[in-house]
Amino acid sequence: MITVLFYxxxxxxxxxxxxxxxxxxxxxxxxxxxxxxxxxxAIFVLLEAHFLAAIQIxxxxxxxxxxxxxxxxxxxxxxxxQKDLKGGVxxxxxxxxxxxxxxxxxxxLRGAGLAEDGPGGAAIDAAMAxxxxxxxxxxxxxxxxxxxxxxxxxxxxxxxxxxxxxxxKNPA
Amino acid sequence: xxxxxxxxxxxxxVLGTFGVxxxxxxxxMFLCIELQLNAVNxxxxxxxxxxxxxGQIFVFFVMTVAAAEAAVGLAIIISIFRHYETVNVNNFKxxxx
Numbered sequence: 001m002i003t004v005l006f007y008x009x010x011x012x013x014x015x016x017x018x019x020x021x022x023x024x025x026x027x028x029x030x031x032x033x034x035x036x037x038x039x040x041x042a043i044f045v046l047l048e049a050h051f052l053a054a055i056q057i058x059x060x061x062x063x064x065x066x067x068x069x070x071x072x073x074x075x076x077x078x079x080x081x082q083k084d085l086k087g088g089v090x091x092x093x094x095x096x097x098x099x100x101x102x103x104x105x106x107x108x109l110r111g112a113g114l115a116e117d118g119p120g121g122a123a124i125d126a127a128m129a130x131x132x133x134x135x136x137x138x139x140x141x142x143x144x145x146x147x148x149x150x151x152x153x154x155x156x157x158x159x160x161x162x163x164x165x166x167x168x169k170n171p172a
Numbered sequence: 173x174x175x176x177x178x179x180x181x182x183x184x185x186v187l188g189t190f191g192v193x194x195x196x197x198x199x200x201m202f203l204c205i206e207l208q209l210n211a212v213n214x215x216x217x218x219x220x221x222x223x224x225x226x227g228q229i230f231v232f233f234v235m236t237v238a239a240a241e242a243a244v245g246l247a248i249i250i251s252i253f254r255h256y257e258t259v260n261v262n263n264f265k266x267x268x269x
C-alpha cells in the first residue's frame with residue numbers, strides 16, 4: 001500500500017516538475033510547482049516526517065509560492081506567453097548532460113542496495129513515541145542545534161532588511 | 173523505500189538543473205532552483221531513516237534559507253524589472269561576454 005502510494009505521489013511530483021520546466025507561462029509553472037510540493041509533502045508523510053510535511057505545505061506551498069505569485073502579479077507577467085526555452089544545440093547538450101547525470105545516479109543508487117529502514121528509522125520512531133511528532137524534532141533543535149537555530153533568526157532578519165532595501169522604489 | 177526516494181530526489185534535482193539551464197524567464201529559473209532545494213530536502217528526509225533525526229533538522233534549516241533566498245531573489249528581480257522592464261535574462265548582458 002505504502003509503495004503504491006509512493007509511486008503515485010512520485011509520478012505527480014515528476015509530472016509537476018516537468019510542468020515547471022516546460023510550462024510557457026510563469027503562472028502555469030508555479031501551479032505545477034505547487035502540485036510537486038504537495039506530493040512531496042505526501043512523500044514526507046510516507047517517510048514519517050510528519051512535521052516537515054506540515055511545514056512543507058504551510059511554508060513552501062502556502063507562503064513562498066504566494067510570494068512568487070505576488071511578484072508575477074506585481075510585474076504583470078501573467079499573460080507573458082512568449083516562448084522562452086533556449087533552443088537548439090544548447091538545450092540538447094543540457095538535456096544530454098543532465099540525463100546522463102540522472103541515469104548514472106539512479107544506476108549507482110540501484111546498485112547500492114540500501115536497507116529498507118536503517119537504525120535511524122528506529123531512533124526516530126522511538127523519539128516520536130516519547131516526545132510526540134513535533135517534540136521529536138523540537139528536542140534536538142532546541143538543545144544540540146540551538147546556535148544554528150538562533151543564527152537562522154539573524155539570517156531571516158537580514159533577508160527582510162535586504163529585501164526591503166532592494167525592492168524600495170527610490171533608494172536613498 | 174529509501175532507495176526509491178533517493179532516485180526520485182535525483183530526478184527532481186536533474187529536472188531543476190535542466191530548467192535553470194534552458195529557461196530564460198528569471199522567475200521560472202528561481203522556481204527551478206526551489207525545485208532543486210526540494211529535491212535535496214527529499215534526500216535528507218530519506219537519509220534520516222538511516223542516520224537519525226539530524227537529517228530532518230537540516231531540512232528545517234534548508235527551508236529557512238530557501239525562504240530567505242526567495243525573498244531577496246524576488247526583490248532583486250523586482251528592482252531589475254524596474255530598470256529593464258523585462259525578466260528575460262537575455263536582456264541582462266552587463267556581465268556577459
